[in-house]
Structures are given as C-alpha cells and as structure tokens.
Amino acid sequence: MFYLLPFHFQPVGEKEILTNDLGDYLIIPRGSVQRIINREISPSEDLYKDLLASFIISETPVPHLLDNMATRLATRKSFLDNFTALHIFVMTLRCNQNCIYCQALSRDSSFKGCDMKESDLMTAVDLMFRSPAKHLTMEFQGGEPTLVSDLIQKGILYAEQKNQSECRQITYVICSNCVNVSNELLEFCRQYNVVFSTSLDGPFYLHNHNRGKIDSYQKVIAGIDKVREALGADKVSALMTTSEDSLRYPREIIDAYRENGFHSVFLRALNPYGLAQDNNNWPAYFDAFVDFYKQALEYILELNKQGEGFVEEFTALILRKILTPFPIGFVDLQTPAGIINNVIVYNYDGYVYASDESRMLAENKDFTFRLGKISDKYEDLFYGRKAQELSRIWATEYIAGCSECAYQSICGADPVRNYSTQGDAYGYRPDSTICRKNKAIIEYIFKLLDERTEEVLPIFMNWISGTR
Amino acid sequence: MTTININDDGLVEFSIDTSIYDEWVIEKVLYWLSADYIITRCNDTNSYIQNVTLEPKDGHCITDFQQLKEKLSNDFIDYKNRQTIARETANIRDLLFAKAFANSDDFVEFTFKD
Numbered sequence: 001m002f003y004l005l006p007f008h009f010q011p012v013g014e015k016e017i018l019t020n021d022l023g024d025y026l027i028i029p030r031g032s033v034q035r036i037i038n039r040e041i042s043p044s045e046d047l048y049k050d051l052l053a054s055f056i057i058s059e060t061p062v063p064h065l066l067d068n069m070a071t072r073l074a075t076r077k078s079f080l081d082n083f084t085a086l087h088i089f090v091m092t093l094r095c096n097q098n099c100i101y102c103q104a105l106s107r108d109s110s111f112k113g114c115d116m117k118e119s120d121l122m123t124a125v126d127l128m129f130r131s132p133a134k135h136l137t138m139e140f141q142g143g144e145p146t147l148v149s150d151l152i153q154k155g156i157l158y159a160e161q162k163n164q165s166e167c168r169q170i171t172y173v174i175c176s177n178c179v180n181v182s183n184e185l186l187e188f189c190r191q192y193n194v195v196f197s198t199s200l201d202g203p204f205y206l207h208n209h210n211r212g213k214i215d216s217y218q219k220v221i222a223g224i225d226k227v228r229e230a231l232g233a234d235k236v237s238a239l240m241t242t243s244e245d246s247l248r249y250p251r252e253i254i255d256a257y258r259e260n261g262f263h264s265v266f267l268r269a270l271n272p273y274g275l276a277q278d279n280n281n282w283p284a285y286f287d288a289f290v291d292f293y294k295q296a297l298e299y300i301l302e303l304n305k306q307g308e309g310f311v312e313e314f315t316a317l318i319l320r321k322i323l324t325p326f327p328i329g330f331v332d333l334q335t336p337a338g339i340i341n342n343v344i345v346y347n348y349d350g351y352v353y354a355s356d357e358s359r360m361l362a363e364n365k366d367f368t369f370r371l372g373k374i375s376d377k378y379e380d381l382f383y384g385r386k387a388q389e390l391s392r393i394w395a396t397e398y399i400a401g402c403s404e405c406a407y408q409s410i411c412g413a414d415p416v417r418n419y420s421t422q423g424d425a426y427g428y429r430p431d432s433t434i435c436r437k438n439k440a441i442i443e444y445i446f447k448l449l450d451e452r453t454e455e456v457l458p459i460f461m462n463w464i465s466g467t468r
Numbered sequence: 469m470t471t472i473n474i475n476d477d478g479l480v481e482f483s484i485d486t487s488i489y490d491e492w493v494i495e496k497v498l499y500w501l502s503a504d505y506i507i508t509r510c511n512d513t514n515s516y517i518q519n520v521t522l523e524p525k526d527g528h529c530i531t532d533f534q535q536l537k538e539k540l541s542n543d544f545i546d547y548k549n550r551q552t553i554a555r556e557t558a559n560i561r562d563l564l565f566a567k568a569f570a571n572s573d574d575f576v577e578f579t580f581k582d
Contacts, residue, residue, distance in 0.1 A: 070567035430503035
C-alpha cells in the first residue's frame, strides 16, 4: 500500500510526464498514472522506487521527509524572500534608432519632454533601497538611455553613496543600442563596473531590415567593439528579437552571434507591445517561432557536440527549473509572477509601473498597471490595492488552465501579457499564444532529456552548472 | 460518456454520466474546447445524464472528427485522474505549503507513528 503525494501529469504521445511542486519529474509510459491511482504498482517494480524517490508516492500517510520536501519547495520559491531585485529606470523615451518593431514606442532623439526628472531619479533610487533584496540590479532603459548619460551617472553616484551604509550587491546595467556611447560614459562605466546589454538581431541584412536602416548593424557592431575594448569582452551581452523575417534565418542568426564573439543567444519571441503589436497573425507567428526555436536549438546542440561551447539562454532557464532545485531570476517564468515580486519600473513620466511591458502599455494611454507616482510611499506602491488585486491572479497554482498543468512550476504567470493580448489580466489559456509556445518548448526539452539523454544531458548540465 | 456524434447541422453531440464524471471534471475538459466551440450543456431530468453540444465557432472546422473523439475520451479519463490526485493529496499539499512558507524558526518536527 502506498499513498499519493501531490503531482501533476501531462500525456505526450506514448509517454506521461509527471511533475511536482518540488521540481521532481518522471517520464514514464502512458497509462502509468492510472496504474498509480489504482495502486497497481508493486514494490518490486523499478517504477515503484522511482515514484518513491521522486516524491510522487509515499509509504506513509505523512511522508517521513516532509520537512525536506517543504525546504525544497521553499527553495524553489525563495525568489520571493528577496522581493523586488530588478529595478528598471526608463531614463528617456528618446532614441537615435527608432526601429520598426520598437516595443517601447520611442521618440526622435530631439523630442522634448520625455526625459526623467532628476528629482524623480533620486526618489526612485530611495525606493529601490527599500527593497529587502541583498542583490539589486539597477537597469537603465529607454528609448536610448545613453542620450541622458549625465542622468545615468548621477543615479549611479547616488546609489553608490547610499550603498555605503546599505551594503548591498548592486549590478548596474545600461540597455543601449551602443550606437553612440561616449568615451566619458565608458570611463565612468569602467570605474563603477557597469555592464551593457544591447540588441543584435542576427546578420547585417536581417538586423538592418528589422530596424529599417541601412547601417544599423555596422554601427552596433562598432559600438559593441568599442564597449568591449573599454570595459572588457564579458561586459556586453546581446539580445535578439525574432521578427517575422528572422524566422527564416535560425542558423544565420546563431552564426552572426558567433562571428561577433558571443557564446550564447537568447531566442526571444516578439512581444505584442508597442509597434510590434500590429505586426502579424499571432497564433501563426508563435507556431512558426516554435519551429524556428527547434531548428536553432538543434544547430546549437550540433555546435556543442563539435566542441564549441554555445548556450541558448531560454533553454538554460527552463533547464535550471527542471534539473536544479533553485529558482531563476527571469521574470517571465515566475509563479507568483515576476511583476512587482521581481521587477519594478520607474518611468520617465514620474510613475511606477508593474513591469517593463506595463509602461509600454502606458504609451498607448493604457494605465492599468500603473502603481502610483514615484513620489508615493513605498508601501502604497508595492503593497497597495493594485498590487493586491494583481496577487489574486498572478500564480499558475490557482488560475484556470494552469492549476492542473504539469508545467506550472516551470512556466510562469503573466497578467500583463494576458491583458495586452486578451484584454483580461486573468487570461484565457485555451487560445493563449504564450501558453501554446511555452508548452511546446517545455515539452520539446523534456523530449530531448528523455529520448536523447546521453547526447544532450552533458551539454545541458554544462549550460546550467555555471562552469561555462 | 456515450457515443460522440456529428448531427446533420454539423454539431458535435454526446452525453455524460455525471455519476461517473462530476462538474469538476466536465468543466475542466470543456474549458479547453471553449476556444473552438460554443458549448451547450443540458441536464436530463430524473437522471444523471448531461447532454453536451459543441458548435464550431466561426473560422474553426472539424478537420479530424476521429481525433476530437479520441481527445474527449482521453481528456475525461485524465481529468478524472487529476481530480483523484487532487482530492487524495489536498491535505498533504496544504501542509507542505504551510511548512514551506512558515517561519523556519516555528518548525515543529513530527513524531511519526506508523
């Protein structure tokens, strides 16, 4: 006789994927769940031992290792202890590129009235230090934040001054197109260990096309080289966005990253915000994106087998959730959701928003996720009525369609995306494109782990071990 | 569940014995079909039978009726299994979450008596 422990399952072909809240998983033949429920598994079977070891069943009504299980669950949710770690400062909406799929609806670089006020910046830094997180990330975004490099420097200097008594670990990140970074700013960044995050969509023809420019690629590459020379090769990371055109070039995009000295890529789908909102037929786009992702991942696995260490970062995030007991800091795959719990945005307009996407909605005059003014009290912003309302719908453990899903502890809840794509923050999973995309990718990764274990596991373990 | 049919108007029809599959199971199964179908449900008086009709929404056509039948059949069984797991493990899950989110200083070790 044995007892069931809480678990979820998903049939996939001739197999069933079993998962639990602690991060255990098993992939076993279809029909096994029925046998488990009917108590038809004999203690002499290997499956019985696997089920015991994976906390799917217990030999006692209350498992002997309940405290151990509780500790593992607490560890997976330990990102909540730190509360908001990522603080995004949208310094200006002005930009010197104005790309065709811009998600932030940026303005021309000469536009007036869309820079953050210095007083708001300082107050926002004060709010950042109210967060209990030992490790804070202060990320400067835009528009193009280097257009107001004096403000960036003032913000960092003020944070440094406050941190003399606060003693937090602070990572400073400037999200820049790297097109026009001044030597003065680079010297400052070297002094305060600031890192750069930039955008590179792939080879020159794709990058330039996505941005509606003829020389954007050349400028970005020159900028990346300049930042690397000043700060070091590891001080610049790049993000790509998969436009509809990008879907045709999985290998070429990876090769462009390799040729430019990067050892990883984050295959990122378009977000339905800003100018990107009008782009396409979303269900068709996301189906095509999953095919693109699989092709690109296969190519990356091939490179790794040939001895070249190259990582796909989204896969690595999912693998960390599947193969390790630890939480990840990626806000899109959190439950409870990353909004407020992990990330907050201080916008150039003097208001605080629940996430980066929330402030992008605000550019379309939709202030649903505006939490209040930067000058408001910390408690009212982070624990106020709006935050409380969001908390009722921000965990996969209790929202319809997710609460029985086998991937609920791997995936994440995202009320802002639900709202922007479906007009309802609670969301409706049967036609959710993000649900469809995440399910397809997670299932694909499980399939690789199950069917090509010896081939992929050493590569995947290398990706998540932190030794790369 | 009775035989699943398509009637002359192109509607999918079937009946469910609610003494086997209760509301929890039926709603979870039908939830995932609600993007493609307008769903009508009606209880037979004086019996445990519930009649369900699925009307394809605009833009959706039933390309593979056999696949739909298999999906319905599998989903009812799978969701009934999920319900059994949820019922049998509700208390231990509550306990687990309570312990995980309690202040660790307040932990009290159990004395097990099998």
